[in-house]
Every structure is written in structure tokens, then in C-alpha cells.
Amino acid sequence: MTRVGFLLKVKADKLLEEYKEHHKAVWPEMLDALRHTGWRNYTLFTRSDGLLFGYFEAPESFKAALDGVAKESINERWQAFMQPYFEALGVDVRTSECWNWRKSSISTKPANSS
Helix, strand or coil: CEEEEEEEEECCCHHHHHHHHHHHCCCHHHHHHHHHCCCEEEEEEECCCCEEEEEEEECCCHHHHHHHHHCCHHHHHHHHHHHHHEECCCCCCCCHHHHCCCCCCCCCCCCCCC
């Protein structure tokens, strides 16, 4: 299992509240696509200024999970629907650069678990 963390920036005006509302009712087909392509324990955290931290677990790798969900037609529609809510962070969110986090040396898991 690979743990993945990422940052995005949601527009802090009324769009942040709209963004949150949309995520209370994610399209069932999009949720199915995430599950089907191995995205587990997917969680989003937002601050009032629009900074978003996301976390998920992938069975193989981040690249495999991202490539898998990119092949799902519903993902293209969901991404197009969500795109107006985001501000630039100075990186291309379509590339792995903004997702390229290093594993922390700190974990609360027991040493013998994966």
C-alpha cells in the first residue's frame, strides 16, 4: 500500500462552500471509479482560506491509481466540473509534481505492520 498526500487550492470566496457541498454528494459513478481503481481511505481537509490537503491509500502506487482513474470516463466529467473551483499553486496539478511527497519518517503504526 502507498499513502499519498497532496495540496490543492480552492478559491476562498463562496466557491469553497460550493466545493464542500459538491463533495457531500459526489456522483455515485465517480465514487465507484475511485474504488474500482484502488483509491482507499480518500479524505479531504480544507482550511477557510481554501487550502486543501488530500490523502488516500493506493494498493500499488500513486501513478497506478492516477493512471487508472484517468481512464474512467466519469473522471474526465468530474474534473471538468470541479476545475473552476481551483486556484493555481504554481504547479501543474495534472502532473505528479504537486503529488510528489516523500514518506515521513514518523508513523504511529506498529513496526511490524505495513
